[in-house]
Amino acid sequence: MRDSDRNAASAICMRAFLAAVAPSLSAFGVETFRLIAAPDGFAQRRAQDNLQLVYEDAGRIKGVAELKQRRHVAMLFVDPGCQRQGIGEALLAAMVEQAHTARLTVSASLPSVGFYARSGFRSMGEVAESAGLVYQPMERSRITGTQ
Secondary structure: OOHHHHHHHHHHHHHHHHHHOHHHOOHHHHHHHHHHHOHHHHHHHHHOOOEEEEEEEOOEEEEEEEEEOOOEEEEEEEOHHHOOOOHHHHHHHHHHHHOOOOEEEEEEEHHHHHHHHHOOOEEOOOOEEEOOEEEEEEEEEOOOOOO
16 A cells, blocks of 8 residues: 555545444444544554555555554455455455464454455454454464364
């Protein structure tokens, strides 16, 4: 992700989040995510050495991903009009390739649990909540198919 991509990345995250995740959260959770997905939020996390990726096609950003400390999938969103085209899978594959650990983790929003399960992640523990965001802890080996 380039500095000039932050506004578009933020907009994609918010569109996808508002469509799929926000209806199941409190106003506090929605506001928490709004701060996380803001362009300034991306800039702050990039300074913490998070890997931030975009999926761009024909000059248009269609997906956004973030890998925290090269070990935790912190964000993965695809523009709602571009979903089910392999963009999420491509972004996840790029993060797996860039990971610096044998196991990748994610705090999956409840609507995204199925995607991560199909991608080799398994649930680890109970559904939890942090700052109004409800999630399922999951993990997978960098090598598909191994637990």
